[in-house]
Amino acid sequence: MTIEYNIPTCLTLLRLALIPLLAVVFYLPWVYSNIACTLIFFLAGVTDWLDGYLARKMQLETPFGAFLDPVADKVMVAFVLVLIVQQQASPYLAVPAAIIIGREITIASLREWMAEIGQRAKVKVSDLGKWKTSAQMLAIGLLLYREDLLGVPVNAIGYGLLYIAAALTLWSMVNYLSAALKAMSEK
The missing domain is CATH 1.20.1280 (Monooxygenase)
Known part of the structure; x- marks a missing residue:
């Protein structure tokens, strides 16, 4: 099976790539890290909406994209919830x-x-x-x-x-x- 790297799939992969970036920023001893983390999380949310919209609108839905999108969502949510619970124990x-x-x-x-x-x-x-x-x-x-x-x-x-x-x-x-x-x- 060949994996198609179309725009929606690339947006989903970007969402996955934002997870380690969010982790690094989360632990930076920087007064604005909470604002930066919130913006990164918001950007991830935008990519989630946009990849689904573009996949449907441009008829770019693929089996790989259908698999990867919910995985990216669940990994992002679980990861960030763990960070928040660790911070605000x-x-x-x-x-x-x-x-x-x-x-x-x-x-x-x-x-x-x-x-x-x-x-x-x-x-x-x-x-x-x-x-x-x-x-x-x-x-x-x-x-x-x-x-x-x-x-x-x-x-x-x-x-x-x-x-x-x-x-x-x-x-x-x-x-x-x-x-x-x-x-x-x-x-």
Whole structure:
């Protein structure tokens, strides 16, 4: 199988390349590292939106791109959540982060297994998953920034959104598992 390196795939690879850059900047003893990390994370989010948009708009969807895009998303989210939990060590942050990371592993494994039995369509991305992703990405961006902005408690809002994302994560996981169980019982 030949791997096509089109614009959407290159954007996805860029998102993966931003992970070590974000890690280096995260640990730099620089007063603006939180701002730089937030901007890097935002850039990764833009590449995520843009690669999907371009793949559909320009009809450049490939099996490799379909595989790589969610991998890049999950690696970025898990990696940044680990950095944030390490920096702001608290069970109140670790628990929702663990829920989110655990769900990502569970659903990725479920999708792979459902694909093996020819039922992948039963666990496709839902609107609930998109809401979860939006809350999660905004929470992570705010937690990376973490400083109050014009009197707004950015970190506290990030915590709140992370809990919303964790709740949506559990809800969507239950929906995916229910759909998978239903598909299996039909077989």
